Amino acid sequence: MNSRQQFDELSYYTLTHPSPAFLHQLAVDAHTAQTADESSKTIAIFFALMGLYLVVERGWTGRQVQLAHMRLAPRKSQLPRPLLPADRGTMTVTDVLAATPGEVRDRAIHAWCESVWQAFCTGAPTTREVVAGFLKTSLDIE
Numbered sequence: 439m440n441s442r443q444q445f446d447e448l449s450y451y452t453l454t455h456p457s458p459a460f461l462h463q464l465a466v467d468a469h470t471a472q473t474a475d476e477s478s479k480t481i482a483i484f485f486a487l488m489g490l491y492l493v494v495e496r497g498w499t500g501r502q503v504q505l506a507h508m509r510l511a512p513r514k515s516q517l518p519r520p521l522l523p524a525d526r527g528t529m530t531v532t533d534v535l536a537a538t539p540g541e542v543r544d545r546a547i548h549a550w551c552e553s554v555w556q557a558f559c560t561g562a563p564t565t566r567e568v569v570a571g572f573l574k575t576s577l578d579i580e
Contacts, residue, residue: 463500490555527553
């Protein structure tokens with residue numbers, strides 16, 4: 439099974455998940471950031487990194503991130519183009535799917551987000567500052 443098929447399988451799990459926290463947003467953001475390339479749209483990369491920042495560093499839920507994405511969508515022309523590091527984290531969708539469905543897999547999704555976010559912050563030290571700065575001026579999030 440290739441990465442896209444694995445992500446589709448994980449999407450089925452997250453979209454049918456009963457939690458109001460909306461884990462699907464976390465999986466989408468981790469996968470988007472991890473698989474982005476030069477042809478990826480700036481909005482997709484930036485929103486993925488914004489979601490990872492809000493989840494990993496601020497403790498937001500996927501639902502809260504989804505609402506922030508909706509509020510910022512009209513400002514998409516103002517988004518900075520993030521740098522794409524060669525290393526995108528040690529965890530992948532394969533690792534998440536290997537985790538037992540339920541709490542173990544849910545924790546694996548969070549760990550995947552942390553892995554990808556840390557890779558972006560390590561590979562491009564300004565990623566955190568760019569995301570945080572944009573959110574501060576756009577949503578007044580300190």
